[in-house]
Amino acid sequence: MAVVRPFDKLPALNSAAVLLVGSDESLQQKLAEAILKEKKNFKISIHLATSLPLPSERDHLRPRIDLIAFMIDIKSKYSLKNVEASLAHVDASFFLGKVCFLVTGVGRVNYCSVEMNAIWKLGEVYCSPVLYCELELEGIRVATAQRLLRMLQICAGHIPGVSALSFGLLMRNSADE
Amino acid sequence: MEPPQREPGAAAAGDAEAGPAAKLDVLTLLRLREQMKQQLMECSATVHASEESYPDHIIEEKLIKTTTEDLEREMEEVKVSFQNKTLVLQRIQLMDALRNKVKQNDDDSRLILETMKHIIMLSTAILESQQQAREMEEKLNDIKKKRLLLKQAGGNKLLQIHTTMKKQKKELASMEVGEMLEKIRNNLQKEKEMTTLIQNIFQNIIIGSRVNWAEDPSLKAIVLQLEKNVSFL
Amino acid sequence: MESEARTLPSAGRLSGAARLSRGPLFGRAHGRFGPGSGGPLPPCSQENADPQKTAFLLRKQWALYSVTPLYKFSSGKLREYARLLGAFIAAERHKGLAVQVGVDLDIQVTFSSLPDLKGSEQDHAAMLVQLSSRSSVSPKNSEEKLMWSGWFCCVSGDDLSENVPEDFTCLPLFLANGAESYVAIVGSWFQKTFDCRFRRLAISPLNLTWMAAMWTGCKVEKNASATELVFSVPCLPQPLDISYAIHPEDAKALWDTVQKTPGEITQEEVDLFMDCLYSHFHRHFKIHLSATKLVKVSTAIASAHCDGIIKFLQSKYLIGVLMLLTELAISQIQ
Numbered sequence: 001m002a003v004v005r006p007f008d009k010l011p012a013l014n015s016a017a018v019l020l021v022g023s024d025e026s027l028q029q030k031l032a033e034a035i036l037k038e039k040k041n042f043k044i045s046i047h048l049a050t051s052l053p054l055p056s057e058r059d060h061l062r063p064r065i066d067l068i069a070f071m072i073d074i075k076s077k078y079s080l081k082n083v084e085a086s087l088a089h090v091d092a093s094f095f096l097g098k099v100c101f102l103v104t105g106v107g108r109v110n111y112c113s114v115e116m117n118a119i120w121k122l123g124e125v126y127c128s129p130v131l132y133c134e135l136e137l138e139g140i141r142v143a144t145a146q147r148l149l150r151m152l153q154i155c156a157g158h159i160p161g162v163s164a165l166s167f168g169l170l171m172r173n174s175a176d177e
Numbered sequence: 178m179e180p181p182q183r184e185p186g187a188a189a190a191g192d193a194e195a196g197p198a199a200k201l202d203v204l205t206l207l208r209l210r211e212q213m214k215q216q217l218m219e220c221s222a223t224v225h226a227s228e229e230s231y232p233d234h235i236i237e238e239k240l241i242k243t244t245t246e247d248l249e250r251e252m253e254e255v256k257v258s259f260q261n262k263t264l265v266l267q268r269i270q271l272m273d274a275l276r277n278k279v280k281q282n283d284d285d286s287r288l289i290l291e292t293m294k295h296i297i298m299l300s301t302a303i304l305e306s307q308q309q310a311r312e313m314e315e316k317l318n319d320i321k322k323k324r325l326l327l328k329q330a331g332g333n334k335l336l337q338i339h340t341t342m343k344k345q346k347k348e349l350a351s352m353e354v355g356e357m358l359e360k361i362r363n364n365l366q367k368e369k370e371m372t373t374l375i376q377n378i379f380q381n382i383i384i385g386s387r388v389n390w391a392e393d394p395s396l397k398a399i400v401l402q403l404e405k406n407v408s409f410l
Numbered sequence: 411m412e413s414e415a416r417t418l419p420s421a422g423r424l425s426g427a428a429r430l431s432r433g434p435l436f437g438r439a440h441g442r443f444g445p446g447s448g449g450p451l452p453p454c455s456q457e458n459a460d461p462q463k464t465a466f467l468l469r470k471q472w473a474l475y476s477v478t479p480l481y482k483f484s485s486g487k488l489r490e491y492a493r494l495l496g497a498f499i500a501a502e503r504h505k506g507l508a509v510q511v512g513v514d515l516d517i518q519v520t521f522s523s524l525p526d527l528k529g530s531e532q533d534h535a536a537m538l539v540q541l542s543s544r545s546s547v548s549p550k551n552s553e554e555k556l557m558w559s560g561w562f563c564c565v566s567g568d569d570l571s572e573n574v575p576e577d578f579t580c581l582p583l584f585l586a587n588g589a590e591s592y593v594a595i596v597g598s599w600f601q602k603t604f605d606c607r608f609r610r611l612a613i614s615p616l617n618l619t620w621m622a623a624m625w626t627g628c629k630v631e632k633n634a635s636a637t638e639l640v641f642s643v644p645c646l647p648q649p650l651d652i653s654y655a656i657h658p659e660d661a662k663a664l665w666d667t668v669q670k671t672p673g674e675i676t677q678e679e680v681d682l683f684m685d686c687l688y689s690h691f692h693r694h695f696k697i698h699l700s701a702t703k704l705v706k707v708s709t710a711i712a713s714a715h716c717d718g719i720i721k722f723l724q725s726k727y728l729i730g731v732l733m734l735l736t737e738l739a740i741s742q743i744q
Contacts, residue, residue, distance in 0.1 A: 007223045011216050014209055023701065026645065075615075075644070078701030093223065110612035110716070113619075113703060115677055157216035164219075 004054065005091040006098055009064040015043035016156035017063045018148065022071025023050055023082045027104065027135050031071075034145035042158060044149075052086035066156040067098055067164075069148060071135075074105040077113045080122075087126065097168030098155045099128040102144070106132040129171045372407045379403060463526055464725055467561075472585035473593070474611040474718040476739035477562060479570070479578035480604035485535065488521035491603075495519045495539070498599045516544045518554060529566030529733050534579050536563035541592060558588030560596060565732040570740045582739040583732065584608065585720070611739055612718045615704040621734065622704075623680040625711040626661045627669065628727060634710035637661045639687070641702040652702065654691060658710060 004019070018035070022028050025048070032046045045063055047054075054062070068090065073079040083101070090099065101123055105111065123130035133144040155164040279286045380403045383390055390396045496519040520540045527536035541558040562581035564571065571580040586593045597608040613621075626637060636655045643650040668683045669675065688699045706715045712731050713721045720735065722728050 007220060014212065024645070075703060076701045078698045081700055110614050111703065113615035113700075115616060115681075117677070157219050158212050160211040160215045163215075163222075 003089055003091045004052065004065055004068070004094065006065065006094050011064050011066075011156065012043070014158075015045065015063065016066045016152050016158065017045045017047060018152050019047045019049060019054075019065045019068045020071060021049050021052060021068060021083065021086055022073070022102075023076065023079045024071065024073055025050065027073070028071060031102075031135055031141060031145060031148075034141045035149055038142075038145055038149050040149060042153070042156075044152070051082050052089035054089075067100070067148070067152045068094060069100050069102050071102045071104060072114070072119060074103060074114045074116070074119075075108070075111045080114050080118065084122070095127050097128075097164030097166075099126065100148075100151065101126075101128060101130045102135075102148075103130060103132050104135040107134050127168070127172070129168065369407050376403045376407065464524070464728060467728065468722050468725060470587050470721065472587050472720050472722075473590070474613075474720060474735065474739070475584040475586065475593075475597075475608045476582055476611045476742045477584045477600075477608055478606045478743055479574045479580050479582075480600070480606050482577050483579040483604050485523060485537070488523065488537070492519045492521045494603070495521075495596065495599050499541075499595055502595055517557070518542045518544055524561065524563070527561075527563050527565065527729065527732065529564075529729060529736075530568060532568050532571050533564045533566065534571070534581055536561055537581065539596060541588070541596075558586070558592040558596075560584060560586035560588075560593065563732055563736070565729055565736045567736045567740055569737075570743065582743055583611075583736050609742065610718055611735075611742055613714055613716050613738065615716060617738060618704045618707045618714060618716060619680055619684050620675075621712075621714050622707045622709070623665060623683045624675060624734070625707070625709040625727075626658070626665045626683075627675075628709075628711050630658065630710040630724070634658050635708075637710075638706075638708045638713075639704060640706035640708075641699055642705045643702050651705070652697070652699070654687070654699070656687070 020028050020032060028048050032048060035044070035046060047062070047065070070083045070086065071079065072083055101119065103119055119130060131144065131147065134140045135144065151167070153159055154162050154167045157163070275289065279290060380400070383396075383400060388396070390400045496517065499517050499519070518541070520538075520542070522538045522540070524536040524538050538559065538561040540556060542554045542556045544554050562584050564581050564583065567580055567582055570582055574580055586596075593608075600606060601608065622637070622639060635658070637658050638656075639654040641652040641654065643652065664686055665683055668679050668686070670679065685700075691697060691699050704716070707713065708721075709723075711724050711727045713723070720731070722731060
């Protein structure tokens, strides 16, 4: 299966799945652990991938992916390229609110290898929110984990009355202002 | 709590249970019901969105466009009639106000009356002038009409002259052609007579030579051909 | 977290937009002084200036600092400033914060102006501060020995100098060569006297790629030294540096194919240039250089380290390099 689709599987009861895509595996691991540490009243499965497409042989074991977070490190241009290449393997309907870009390394402009304008454009082109954070700092990592978790709940349809699309629009409106 | 699942390589389950399954109270069940409703709604929305076909869309769009155009036109008409009505109303109001003023019979009203009289005088003058202008225009038109008629008559006459001239020319030409034809016919007649004469001589020579012309096929063909009367060709 | 996330994108956008395309390398100065449009990379206004006067700036390592505008600075009082700074250094030493313990040296301070280092008319003349030592035992016959030097400059810093109130002097870039302890002392004197602030100016890898591309495109004489890029690999137990040396003519040829409009450089062109180099390296060594951090760029024009250290190698392109550094310093101040 070359393309990940948001609605080709049925949702499992009271559970949600997030897919983290990024080239830095240790940071990914740390973020995943931070998410697992958060208190929650539903089952969560976190899938980590360095790049897309996902291998097709284990597709039947994989639950429905509710949210994809692409991790970009501003210190590494490769991470951006990797994400750009992976985006081609995501179904268009995912971009109706079920994708976000996680930019880490913010606040260390002196180490910047990536043009910020390029990241901002990426968010604009793919109609998806860009979250800026610094995953190497404990406090911000926890806050980011909470944020992602909340988004995941919305994207998985756990919050009655709020869909991923309406949430995404809300975020966009507030960002444009 | 279990470690998260790494996709490309070896994997482990990444599920974190919320609590023991035995703790299913009413609140949790209600929450789950709401969750499932939301998920169902999202799924059905997706299905609906993917079913929606494009031609429908286009037709609908066209319909909306034409309706908006119609409505815009109607709006324009209503606007114009409204404007006219307000104009009429304003005039009526003005007239009414003037009439009331005149009834008061003070200095102002006298002035107004005088002005009105002046206006009436001017208006009649204008009317008269207009009448005159119209009469003159009519006369002018008559003259123009006459000129036009004359012009047409002249044109007709010219055309007649032209056609007569053409006819004459044609007759002249046809006479020349007739003469030539006559000559040609005479020539032809002469030739025909000569041919007949030669035929007869030739025939007599063959018969007189006592050759059995029926034996030689080419001679037979010639003799049989000599029987044809050239003047009937 | 929330507010940070919201303000950051706009900041990124601003700096990104400002850096999308740079004016012609050294061409800004040229456009202002030179007659009409010139060749592809015109040598700057410095050509009519005496290269001897700035020759001592070449082939030395300079640490970069950004300086906020100086309050009530007057270029007519340089002699007085030299005296005051000398007294300040002497006082600091008496306080027990000895600069060089054991050596009893007289420190001589000189301030001088470098009027040639300018990009535009609005720029303030550069200023040089030198500390030299003189043995106190025999002050007459001993040679003066230069210990430390630092200079302030501003090349085409119109963005900043047009927007500061009166009484302020814009010299946003400070370069120092010598012991860092002197930077601290001199810096603190300047901070007290002119109410300004010194900050180390690091050069981000993104800006280093700009430098690599811009300097590659410059004309240099033959048998120039190789263009060298140094990368450091992150997330390893031992530090690992990769050095990538390219023949300058090859690099120039590559850059010439990448650059579309001469006299203007865009971010896309710089990215493409670096991507070409990266993919060449990847074909041979199977290493993604884009995942590493670019730490140093050295060419025949100049060499720059991401920690904020620069070495000028060509007096012809000195003004051009300073222009870029001034831009970086201003963006750090703002």
